[in-house]
Amino acid sequence: MEPVLEVKNLVVGHCRKKQIQPIIKGIDFKVFPGQCLGILGESGSGKSMSLKAVMGLLGADFSVTGEAFFGGENLIGKTKEQLRQIRGKRVAMILQNPMTCFDPLYRIEDQLSETYREHTDLGRKEIYEKSLAVLIAMQIKNPEEVVKKYPHQLSGGMLQRIMIGLSMSMEPDLLIADEPTTAIDAITQFEIMKEFIRIKKESNTAMIFISHDLAVISAISDEVLVLNKGKMADQGSFRQIYEQPKDPYTRLLVEKKKSVMDQYHRVLGRKGVMSQ
Amino acid sequence: MKSYIVNRILSAIPLLLMISFLCFVFINMIPSDPAEVALRVRQTPVITEEAILQVREELGLNDPYLVRYLRWVGDCLKLDFGVSYTNPSRTVLGEISRCFPATFVLAMSSLVIVIVLSLPIGFFCAVYKDSLFDRIVRGIVFMTTAMPAYWVGLLLIWLISIKWDLLPTSGSGTIKHLILPSLTVALTYISTYIRLIRNNMLENMKEDYVLYANVRGLKQSTILVRHILKNSLHTCIVAIGMSVPQLMAGTIVVENVFAWPGLGKLCIASIFNRDYPVIQTYVLLIGTLFVVFNLLFDIIQSIADPRLRREVS
Numbered sequence: 001m002e003p004v005l006e007v008k009n010l011v012v013g014h015c016r017k018k019q020i021q022p023i024i025k026g027i028d029f030k031v032f033p034g035q036c037l038g039i040l041g042e043s044g045s046g047k048s049m050s051l052k053a054v055m056g057l058l059g060a061d062f063s064v065t066g067e068a069f070f071g072g073e074n075l076i077g078k079t080k081e082q083l084r085q086i087r088g089k090r091v092a093m094i095l096q097n098p099m100t101c102f103d104p105l106y107r108i109e110d111q112l113s114e115t116y117r118e119h120t121d122l123g124r125k126e127i128y129e130k131s132l133a134v135l136i137a138m139q140i141k142n143p144e145e146v147v148k149k150y151p152h153q154l155s156g157g158m159l160q161r162i163m164i165g166l167s168m169s170m171e172p173d174l175l176i177a178d179e180p181t182t183a184i185d186a187i188t189q190f191e192i193m194k195e196f197i198r199i200k201k202e203s204n205t206a207m208i209f210i211s212h213d214l215a216v217i218s219a220i221s222d223e224v225l226v227l228n229k230g231k232m233a234d235q236g237s238f239r240q241i242y243e244q245p246k247d248p249y250t251r252l253l254v255e256k257k258k259s260v261m262d263q264y265h266r267v268l269g270r271k272g273v274m275s276q
Numbered sequence: 277m278k279s280y281i282v283n284r285i286l287s288a289i290p291l292l293l294m295i296s297f298l299c300f301v302f303i304n305m306i307p308s309d310p311a312e313v314a315l316r317v318r319q320t321p322v323i324t325e326e327a328i329l330q331v332r333e334e335l336g337l338n339d340p341y342l343v344r345y346l347r348w349v350g351d352c353l354k355l356d357f358g359v360s361y362t363n364p365s366r367t368v369l370g371e372i373s374r375c376f377p378a379t380f381v382l383a384m385s386s387l388v389i390v391i392v393l394s395l396p397i398g399f400f401c402a403v404y405k406d407s408l409f410d411r412i413v414r415g416i417v418f419m420t421t422a423m424p425a426y427w428v429g430l431l432l433i434w435l436i437s438i439k440w441d442l443l444p445t446s447g448s449g450t451i452k453h454l455i456l457p458s459l460t461v462a463l464t465y466i467s468t469y470i471r472l473i474r475n476n477m478l479e480n481m482k483e484d485y486v487l488y489a490n491v492r493g494l495k496q497s498t499i500l501v502r503h504i505l506k507n508s509l510h511t512c513i514v515a516i517g518m519s520v521p522q523l524m525a526g527t528i529v530v531e532n533v534f535a536w537p538g539l540g541k542l543c544i545a546s547i548f549n550r551d552y553p554v555i556q557t558y559v560l561l562i563g564t565l566f567v568v569f570n571l572l573f574d575i576i577q578s579i580a581d582p583r584l585r586r587e588v589s
Contacts, residue, residue: 057490080496088493101488103503104583105510114502115492150582166492 003030003069004174004206005054010066010076012046012053012230020063024050024230031174036200036207038221038238040214040253046230047210048178055091055176056083071173089119092167096179098159102151109147112166119170134165138195157188164195168203175199176208181216193219214257218242226250277585281575288571295563296352300345303556311337313550314361335361352560358553362546368553371542372561378448379531379538382458383523389462390469390519397466398473403500405478417467425526429460429533446535457534461527465519472515476508483507510581517573521565 008028013020024046031037041047052058054068054075068075070091075083087093095101102111112131116122122130128147135143138161151159160180167175177196181189197220200207211217217224218238226234226241226249234241234250245251311331315323332338336347351358357368401410420428436456437445443452480486481504489499528540535541539558546554578584 055491057487084490084493084495086493087491093491095484095488095491097484100484103485103489103507105503105506105581114494114498118492118494118498152583163488 001032003032004071005208006030006067006069007050007054008067008069010050010053010064010068012049012058013063015061015063022230023062024053026066027225027227027230027232029225029235031206031208033173033206034200034204035222036209036220038217038224039208039210039227040212040217040224041227041233042212042253044229045227047212047227050227051093051176051178051208051210055087055093056080057087085119088115089170090172091174091176092170092172093176093178094160094163094167094180097183098156098163099151099183101163102159104151106150107147108149108151108154108162112147112162115166115170130169134169135162137169138162138165140165155188156184157191160184160188160192161195164192164199168199168205171203172205174206174208176210178210179212181211181213189216196220214242214253226253277579280578284571284574288567291567292564293349295567296349296560297345299556299559299563300348303552303559304341306550306552308550310361310550310552311335313552317362317549317551318364348556352557357557360546360551360554362549362551362554368557371554372539372557375537375539375542378536379524379527379540381454382461382527382531382536382538383520385454385458386461386465386523386527387520389458390465391516393462394466394469394473398470399477399500399505401470401474402477402481402504405474410474413470417470420463420467423463425460425464426529426533428463429457429530432456432460433533446533448536453534453536457527457530457536460530460533461523464526465523469512469516469519472512473508476511477504480504480507510577513577513580514570514573517569517576518566521562521569524565525562 007030009026010024010028011022011026012024013022015021027046027050029037029039039047039050049058053062053064054070056075056078058064064076066076070086075086102108109128109131112134113124113127116127116130120127131147132143135146140146140158140161146154146158146162154162164180180196181192184192193216196207196209199205200220207220209217209220221238224234224236224238224241225232226247228247228249233247234245236246241250242254245254309328311328312323314331314335315327320327336344339347348358355369357372360366360368360371397413401413404410433445433456436442443456447453485507486499486504489503524539527536527538528543530536531538531540532544539561543555543558545551546558
């Protein structure tokens with residue numbers, strides 16, 4: 001099977017006063033259609049930076065080298081305009097803070113429709129219908145009312161679902177979820193994860209799931225890549241890295257998680273809360 | 277929404293009373309006897325004790341402080357601001373309304389210059405941050421902030437009116453007369469607003485909604501104008517609104533440099549003549565303008581910003 005995205009030897013550096021400070025020091029990964037790659041690592045390990053670099057979302061003060069093949073084309077070295085046309089349409093991305101990701105001055109409807117206007121030739125009425133369909137697909141009640149609302153009038157979970165719905169309605173080849181569950185509460189987190197698992201089952205979209213949460217990664221990933229300080233620490237299936245972590249850093253992560261879970265089980269006095 | 281506006285208007289009333297009280301107290305603290313001043317400016321040949329007592333009685337200066345204050349406030353509410361000491365045939369209201377239009381025209385043309393220049397310059401400085409253009413503008417802004425308006429005014433007169441003989445040095449009446457004074461008034465504000473808009477836009481560029489707009493693949497021009505500029509302007513609305521009374525009050529020096537027959541010139545003349553009623557009314561007017569514009573733009577912002585809008589459910 002052809003991978004949707006194949007990243008080889010990606011190096012990202014931050015240029016400051018003619019000195020390049022390396023942030024990501026050569027990582028490789030592949031994602032296949034219908035599969036999910038989980039990228040695990042703590043804050044500052046370069047998880048989301050690496051994908052922002054591939055998508056051309058970093059500022060001019062970053063240097064990006066390496067190769068990132070997407071549909072046979074190398075994304076690195078493409079112009080800003082070429083990358084812009086790919087973003088939002090063929091590669092969709094879901095971000096961490098749904099509450100702050102929408103422009104506070106525009107209604108949900110306006111923000112959905114401007115995205116459709118950018119990437120499709122649909123008319124005004126079709127766009128409106130498509131917006132409603134997105135909300136209905138994401139099980140949001142009263143879609144006609146919700147599209148008329150401003151972001152601050154909706155909950156984080158609702159906005160997150162709108163973001164996911166918008167991304168999936170574009171039928172992208174690749175969906176990148178950048179810590180989509182970090183900024184929302186535990187119950188909503190569970191709902192959102194169900195949404196992702198459903199998407200994975202129903203569509204053939206390749207998925208990259210970035211998180212620092214082992215439990216979340218375990219729920220969805222086929223393959224896991226562990227990053228530590230901009231380097232690849234471990235790579236393999238979830239079971240592999242959970243049971244036999246090769247790298248000392250991965251071992252540390254897993255042990256920490258296990259000891260937290262043990263304590264959790266001791267306090268609650270029952271077992272099997274964390275599903276594997 | 278309605279109750280919010282009503283509340284804001286009601287809350288302005290004690291503020292206005294406070295301003296009027298402070299204004300009254302401060303003017304009365306000026307260490308010279310208003311009665312004596314009145315006599316002197318009326319060119320009474322010999323100022324005798326009796327004459328002073330008589331004028332005091334006439335101007336009601338013998339009553340207690342609070343009585344005089346209440347009487348003054350009561351009169352002000354009836355738009356009766358008294359009679360000028362210098363020229364008893366003229367009412368203060370007449371003097372103020374004679375001078376007000378000139379200052380208003382000057383302030384408004386300055387405001388137009390400020391908006392027309394600082395908005396695009398600030399915008400491009402933010403878009404091309406750290407480019408040559410941005411660095412040059414920042415240098416100029418830095419310099420003009422440090423230059424006092426009266427000095428810039430004098431420089432402009434020297435360069436444009438005297439050396440090049442392009443525009444009249446002083447006076448009023450035509451558009452030509454308006455250019456130099458309004459440019460001088462505008463200059464300080466232009467630098468402030470260029471900086472304000474530039475920094476606001478740069479702040480907004482770091483926001484998550486900009487990243488997400490990029491993620492959705494929107495055009496850079498759409499993101500800059502529709503999202504970043506609009507959000508930045510929202511935070512500037514109040515500042516721009518407040519600059520209207522600031523401009524009206526700030527013309528005082530420039531009006532004197534250019535002999536512009538407005539409120540500022542009237543105020544300076546009144547201060548030299550110790551014409552208390554006029555000074556008092558001028559201070560009250562400017563204070564009231566600040567309160568009114570603050571109120572007005574608070575309400576405008578609360579209507580324009582969906583987050584501040586209270587929906588009637």
